[in-house]
Structures are given as C-alpha cells and as structure tokens.
Amino acid sequence: MSAERPVVIVIEDEPQIRQVLRVTLEANGFRCIEAESARRGLLDASTNRPDLMLIDLGLPDRDGIEVIRAVREWSAVPIIVLSARSYEATKIDALDAGADDYVTKPFTAGELLARLRVALRHAASRGRPEAKQVFAMGALHVDLLRRQVSVSGQEVHLTPIEFRLLTVLIQNAGRVVTYSHLLRDVWGPGKADQNHYVRTYIGDLRRKLEADPARPIYLLTEVGVGYRLLAD
Amino acid sequence: MSPDLPIDIDATDAKKPRWRRYLPGVLITVVCTVLAAIMSMWFAATNLAMVYLLGVVLAATRFGREASVVAAVLGVIAFDFFFIPPLYSFAISDTQYLLAAIVLLTVGLVISSLAAGLRRQTRIAIHRERRTAALYAMTRELAVASSLDEIASSAASHLAQVFDADGMILIRNPDGTLRQLSTAGDARLLTSIEASIADWVLAHGVAAGFGTGTLPAADAMYLPLNGSLGMRGVLVVRLRNQQRLAPEQQHLLETFANQIAVAVERDQLWRQARDAAFAAQEERLRNSLLSSISHDLRTPLAVMSGSASSLLQGDSQLPAGSQRQIVETINDESQRMTRIVNNILDMTRLESGPVQLDLQWYPLEEILGAVLGRLKDQLGRRSVRIDIPCDLPMLHVDGALFEKVLINLLENAAKYTPADAYIDVSASCEDGRIQIRAMDNGPGIPKGSERRLFEKFYRGQTEGAISGTGLGLSICRAIVEAHGGRIWAENRPEGGAIFALVLPLTAVPYEHTMHQVP
Numbered sequence: 001m002s003a004e005r006p007v008v009i010v011i012e013d014e015p016q017i018r019q020v021l022r023v024t025l026e027a028n029g030f031r032c033i034e035a036e037s038a039r040r041g042l043l044d045a046s047t048n049r050p051d052l053m054l055i056d057l058g059l060p061d062r063d064g065i066e067v068i069r070a071v072r073e074w075s076a077v078p079i080i081v082l083s084a085r086s087y088e089a090t091k092i093d094a095l096d097a098g099a100d101d102y103v104t105k106p107f108t109a110g111e112l113l114a115r116l117r118v119a120l121r122h123a124a125s126r127g128r129p130e131a132k133q134v135f136a137m138g139a140l141h142v143d144l145l146r147r148q149v150s151v152s153g154q155e156v157h158l159t160p161i162e163f164r165l166l167t168v169l170i171q172n173a174g175r176v177v178t179y180s181h182l183l184r185d186v187w188g189p190g191k192a193d194q195n196h197y198v199r200t201y202i203g204d205l206r207r208k209l210e211a212d213p214a215r216p217i218y219l220l221t222e223v224g225v226g227y228r229l230l231a232d
Numbered sequence: 233m234s235p236d237l238p239i240d241i242d243a244t245d246a247k248k249p250r251w252r253r254y255l256p257g258v259l260i261t262v263v264c265t266v267l268a269a270i271m272s273m274w275f276a277a278t279n280l281a282m283v284y285l286l287g288v289v290l291a292a293t294r295f296g297r298e299a300s301v302v303a304a305v306l307g308v309i310a311f312d313f314f315f316i317p318p319l320y321s322f323a324i325s326d327t328q329y330l331l332a333a334i335v336l337l338t339v340g341l342v343i344s345s346l347a348a349g350l351r352r353q354t355r356i357a358i359h360r361e362r363r364t365a366a367l368y369a370m371t372r373e374l375a376v377a378s379s380l381d382e383i384a385s386s387a388a389s390h391l392a393q394v395f396d397a398d399g400m401i402l403i404r405n406p407d408g409t410l411r412q413l414s415t416a417g418d419a420r421l422l423t424s425i426e427a428s429i430a431d432w433v434l435a436h437g438v439a440a441g442f443g444t445g446t447l448p449a450a451d452a453m454y455l456p457l458n459g460s461l462g463m464r465g466v467l468v469v470r471l472r473n474q475q476r477l478a479p480e481q482q483h484l485l486e487t488f489a490n491q492i493a494v495a496v497e498r499d500q501l502w503r504q505a506r507d508a509a510f511a512a513q514e515e516r517l518r519n520s521l522l523s524s525i526s527h528d529l530r531t532p533l534a535v536m537s538g539s540a541s542s543l544l545q546g547d548s549q550l551p552a553g554s555q556r557q558i559v560e561t562i563n564d565e566s567q568r569m570t571r572i573v574n575n576i577l578d579m580t581r582l583e584s585g586p587v588q589l590d591l592q593w594y595p596l597e598e599i600l601g602a603v604l605g606r607l608k609d610q611l612g613r614r615s616v617r618i619d620i621p622c623d624l625p626m627l628h629v630d631g632a633l634f635e636k637v638l639i640n641l642l643e644n645a646a647k648y649t650p651a652d653a654y655i656d657v658s659a660s661c662e663d664g665r666i667q668i669r670a671m672d673n674g675p676g677i678p679k680g681s682e683r684r685l686f687e688k689f690y691r692g693q694t695e696g697a698i699s700g701t702g703l704g705l706s707i708c709r710a711i712v713e714a715h716g717g718r719i720w721a722e723n724r725p726e727g728g729a730i731f732a733l734v735l736p737l738t739a740v741p742y743e744h745t746m747h748q749v750p
Contacts, residue, residue, distance in 0.1 A: 088590070088631075088632045089590070106566065106570050195592050195593070196592065196593030196594075196626060199593060199594060199595055199598060199626070200595070200626075202598070203595050203597065203598065206597075206601075213597060213601070214597050214600055214601050214604070214618045214620065215601055215604050215605070216601050216605075220602070220605060221598050221599070221601060221602040221605075222602070223594075223598075223599055223602045223631045223632055223635040224590070224630075224631040224632035224635075
C-alpha cells in the first residue's frame with residue numbers, strides 16, 4: 001500500500017477480462033488485487049483497505065448489487081461497476097445501491113481510466129467541500145460561492161432551480177448522476193417519479209450554457225439513467 | 233322456445249283419446265244416411281252405396297285410419313238396415329244387395345288404408361323437410377364459424393331451437409383431458425356436467441347418459457364428437473322438459489353431433505396447418521439468422537485474429553507505423569462486432585415477448601444529443617443539421633429503446649452515404665402525432681424495396697461491401713410499433729433517402745409547476 005500507487009480490487013469471474021484489467025491498471029500506476037468471486041473480493045476488501053473497487057455485476061456466487069450493498073455497510077470506498085448488461089434499470093439499481101459509476105462492457109481503456117480517476121478525485125475531495133468553490137471547464141466558469149455563472153466570459157443568469165441543479169452536477173462532476181439523485185437533492189424528497197422535471201430544467205440549462213443544445217459538450221445525457229457533467 | 237318438429241309422426245293422432253278418433257266416422261255415417269234417405273226417393277238402393285263410399289273417402293283423408301274403418305263398417309250396417317229390403321232389418325234378401333254391401337265394405341277398408349298411408353307419407357315428408365332445414369341451418373352456421381367458441385355458440389343456439397335443450401361442447405385437449413367451450417346461457421348445464429360420464433364417452437366413442445343404455449339416470453345426454461381423424465370431444469345435451477326423445481329425434485341429434493364434430497375437426501386441422509406454416513417460416517428465419525450471424529461475426533473475427541497473430545509473429549520486426557495500423561484494425565473490428573452482437577441481442581429481447589416499455593417524458597433534443605455524441609466517429613465529416621421547433625412537445629417513450637431507433641437510423645445514414653453527405657433531422661407536431669424525419673443526400677433506396685428494408689436480414693445492397701446484420705431497421709420498426717407508432721422509408725425527389733416515423737402524441741403532465749424553489 002504505497003502512497004503513490006492506489007490499490008484497486010477487481011472482482012470479476014472472467015480470467016481474460018481480469019487479465020486485461022490488470023495489464024491496463026498496472027500500466028497506469030495502479031496496484032491491482034484480483035478476486036474471482038464475490039466472497040473472495042469481500043475478504044480482500046476487508047484486509048487490504050483498497051482505494052477503489054471494480055465490481056462485475058454478473059458474479060457466479062452472488063449478485064454484484066448485493067456485493068455493493070455489503071461493502072457500503074462498512075466502507076465509503078469508490079465503487080465502479082462493470083456491467084455486460086446494457087439494461088438501464090440494472091445501472092440505476094447499482095448506482096442506488098451505492099456504486100459511484102459504471103462502465104459497460106465492452107469498454108475502452110480510456111473510458112475506464114477516466115471513470116477511475118474521477119472516482120478517486122471525488123473520494124479525495126469528500127472531506128474538503130471548500131475545494132470546489134469554483135468550477136471551470138472549457139468556456140464554462142461557475143463560482144459556487146458568489147453564485148456566478150459565465151460562458152466565454154459572458155455572465156449567464158440562472159433561475160434558483162437551475163443553479164441548484166448545476167451545483168449538484170458540479171459536486172459530482174465527471175460522474176453519472178441519476179434522476180432520482182437530482183430530484184432528491186434539488187427538489188427534496190417526495191418528488192420521485194417526476195423525471196420529466198429534471199429533463200425540462202436540464203434542457204433550459206443547456207440552452208443557457210451550451211453553444212448547441214442539441215450537441216451538448218458539458219452536460220451529457222446517459223439516456224434512461226441520468227446526466228454526467230463533463231470534467232477534465 | 234318450443235320445438236319446431238313434432239315429437240312423432242303419428243303423435244297428433246295418438247295423443248287424442250280413442251273415442252275421439254272414432255267419432256268422426258260415426259258422424260260421417262249419420263250424415264251419409266240422411267243424404268241417402270233423401271236420395272232414395274229418386275235412386276235405386278244399390279246406388280246409395282256410393283254415398284257411403286264418399287263418406288269413407290272423406291273420413292280417410294280428413295280424420296285418419298280409425299275414422300275411415302268406423303265409417304266403412306257402420307256404413308255397410310246402416311246401408312243394410314235402412315235401404316236394403318227387407319227394410320229396418322239386417323237380413324239381406326237379394327244377392328245383388330249382398331254384393332253391393334261386400335263391395336262397399338271392401339272398397340271402404342282399402343280406401344281407408346291407402347288414405348291413411350298417404351297421410352303418413354305426407355307427414356314424413358314434412359318432417360324430413362324440417363329436419364333437413366334445421367340441419368342445413370346449423371351446418372351453414374358451423375361452416376362459417378371461425379373459432380371453436382363460435383362453433384360452440386351456434387351449436388348451442390340450434391340445439392335450443394330444435395330440441396329445446398341446453399348444449400355444451402367439451403373439446404379434447406392434446407393430453408386427453410376435456411375442456412369446456414364457453415357458450416351463452418349454460419350456467420345450469422355447467423353445474424350438472426358429470427366429468428366421469430364425459431370421459432367414458434370420450435374413451436368408448438359411444439353415447440351415454442339420459443335416454444341411452446349407459447347411465448340413463450344422468451340428466452343430460454353425452455354424445456361423442458367423432459371426427460374422421462379421431463375423437464374431437466363430447467357434446468353434452470340436456471333436454472329442458474326431461475322427456476325421452478323419439479327414435480327419429482334421437483337420430484337427428486346424432487346427425488347434429490356429427491356435423492359439430494366435422495366443424496370442430498375442420499377448425500382444429502386449420503389451426504394445425506397454420507401453426508405448421510408459422511413454424512416453417514420461423515425455421516427459415518432462424519436459418520437465415522444463423523447464416524447471417526455466422527458470416528457477419530466471422531469476418532471481423534478473422535480480421536482480428538489475423539491481425540493479432542501477425543503482431544505476435546512479427547514481434548518487433550514490424551515498423552512502429554504498421555504495428556499501430558494493425559492494432560487500430562483490431563480495435564475497429566472489435567467495435568464492429570460489438571455493434572452486431574448488440575443488434576442481435578436487441579432483436580432477441582424485442583422478440584422474446586411483449587416489450588416492457590419504461591415510458592418517460594423526454595425532450596427529443598436530449599435523446600438526439602446523446603445519439604450524436606455516440607455516433608461522432610461514424611458520422612465523421614457528414615454534417616448533421618437539426619431542425620426541432622422549440623415548442624415540440626416532449627416524447628413519451630422508453631428512452632433507451634428510442635435512443636436505439638435514432639442510433640440505427642443515423643448509423644444507416646452514415647453507412648450508406650458518401651463521407652461528405654449531409655443528414656437533416658427534423659421534427660414536427662400535427663394531427664395529434666409527432667413526426668420525426670431523417671433525410672440524407674446519399675444514393676437513396678433501391679426502388680421497390682421501401683417496405684422490405686424493415687424486414688429482418690434485408691440489406692439495401694446485397695454484396696458484402698457494407699457490414700451489418702440487416703437487423704437495424706427491423707429493430708427500429710419493432711420499437712416504434714411497440715410505442716404505437718409507424719416507421720417508413722421513401723426517396724426524396726431530388727435524390728437521397730427519407731426515414732420518417734410518427735408517434736402518437738400523449739398529453740404532457742403539468743409541466744412547469746415547480747419553478748419555485750422549495
């Protein structure tokens with residue numbers, strides 16, 4: 001457990017995919033601990049204090065979502081889900097169970113590493129909220145403290161709800177945020193199943209922030225799951 | 233409803249008390265005697281016998297055998313008593329009078345017998361005619377019945393009309409059990425059906441129950457429905473007045489049962505034939521899928537394994553540029569294979585049963601934006617122009633599935649157009665429907681194949697230059713139709729293809745009620 005090399009536990013039953021993951025991760029400065037079953041993975045997680053976990057949803061001995069719940073009972077370690085299923089409901093279940101993000105198989109190395117880095121950064125900043133007073137990405141500049149938003153230096157006026165929505169997305173920059181997460185954090189509890197509110201306001205937000213709202217470059221859609229604010 | 237047919241051929245006569253059947257003969261003899269008494273002033277006594285003969289003919293034709301026999305016998309006695317000397321005695325003095333009396337009696341009896349036979353023949357003819365009409369009416373209805381339930385209900389209505397009976401059909405399942413067919417107004421019958429009798433009838437192919445030799449204590453008749461290729465089921469008939477049927481009627485009922493059996497058999501055979509045709513078509517599709525998949529998967533697989541093995545063999549002798557090229561090829565082919573496999577999985581999922589739609593409200597812009605982001609590489613330099621009116625209502629769709637529709641349409645446009653083509657995506661809302669169109673300025677669609685494009689495994693170009701399973705558009709159609717919409721393709725007059733789809737417009741729920749911050 002060296003300080004420079006983050007430890008990643010990979011719980012995946014397919015040896016070929018484990019091998020690809022190990023090669024990719026070790027080449028990019030991670031230390032990789034492999035587990036071929038949920039039982040083994042949970043054991044490794046409790047003894048190795050990992051910085052990250054990669055969990056496949058289709059494990060032979062236990063459902064991946066149950067593994068996420070089990071880990072969440074005692075740890076806030078970032079969890080990225082590897083899923084062969086493209087069913088959106090499964091992704092949402094995994095995120096609701098406590099996963100930080102997901103990667104759909106087959107994935108590219110770039111995609112996987114980007115998710116891992118965002119998750120690590122997010123975990124690192126969890127104890128220091130003041131670190132995120134200012135968000136800058138491309139032409140977009142947001143000062144959360146002063147509640148100022150500008151695109152290419154031009155100030156943009158946002159309604160209170162739009163600003164709140166943007167704040168939640170910035171707090172989770174780079175990660176997918178589900179509709180229910182946004183509804184809960186922006187509108188408060190009791191507004192579940194009102195996903196179209198979120199979509200309406202995201203549409204408004206895009207019209208104000210994006211150069212071409214039909215081809216967004218900051219506020220990306222994960223259809224059926226939620227939104228992802230692009231982070232560098 | 234009262235029965236149409238007489239219960240028996242002689243029933244109308246048989247029902248009357250005996251004396252009423254003889255009475256007309258007596259009365260006719262009295263009338264004949266009065267007439268003969270008047271005529272005796274002008275005619276010889278032997279001629280008066282003719283009057284009695286007329287009376288016998290009348291009795292035979294109008295009142296039947298008993299009346300005519302009575303008229304013949306009484307006529308001879310009256311003739312002898314009143315008109316043959318010595319008058320007012322039964323003695324006959326002259327042989328010519330004896331002859332007249334004997335002729336009168338003989339002719340009278342023969343006439344009465346002939347006339348009664350004629351009457352009976354007429355009745356039988358009428359009866360047959362009615363029976364044929366009843367059978368014909370039922371057969372005609374059964375012939376046009378398009379389902380077992382229709383057969384059951386027309387059989388029940390005819391049984392009620394002709395026999396004053398409740399009827400129900402029990403159909404034989406492939407596993408040998410019996411299944412009721414629903415009919416109207418059979419509640420009482422349903423409760424009284426005895427499964428054991430029905431099973432016995434099915435096993436033995438012989439009628440049982442009420443009015444038969446087997447288990448006559450039951451209150452319904454169980455007739456076998458015997459088709460030409462085996463037992464089809466059991467017809468249960470319960471007579472409402474609970475009286476035994478006459479042999480004629482029993483016979484008619486059996487004919488009914490045969491007709492019903494023929495109708496049931498016809499329906500079942502038709503269904504079998506249809507299922508067989510369907511299965512054959514499925515089989516053809518499966519074969520076509522297999523050949524398509526094996527070709528489409530083998531090509532990228534061959535490229536990948538070839539590339540990888542050349543990397544392994546060449547080791548470091550290959551220049552860095554070639555190595556990179558080979559790796560890029562592997563990457564491209566693996567992505568192509570991913571698309572093919574995803575399409576096959578989507579199609580399997582859509583076809584495995586009714587699709588569960590996760591219907592939610594989406595702005596078209598949002599889904600289109602996600603699609604354009606995903607297809608960035610495939611679209612390349614093609615310019616995509618978007619024209620969506622800002623007041624377009626939200627779509628009520630399954631987001632993930634609808635995304636697949638747009639992905640497939642735009643992917644197709646990218647596949648079949650030159651690298652510098654343009655693609656126009658537009659939307660409009662009219663007549664309660666939302667129409668979305670994707671147009672390009674590529675080569676267009678081959679004439680006549682606008683419909684076939686949406687069939688499984690159909691490809692615009694038959695040679696293998698353009699890869700794909702030919703599933704993309706059929707996936708689009710399955711998804712759009714699951715949403716209650718329609719998708720079609722046409723050529724633009726100025727060249728290029730248009731793919732258009734309409735979705736029914738659903739009212740958007742209270743859209744902007746949450747502007748205030750809680």
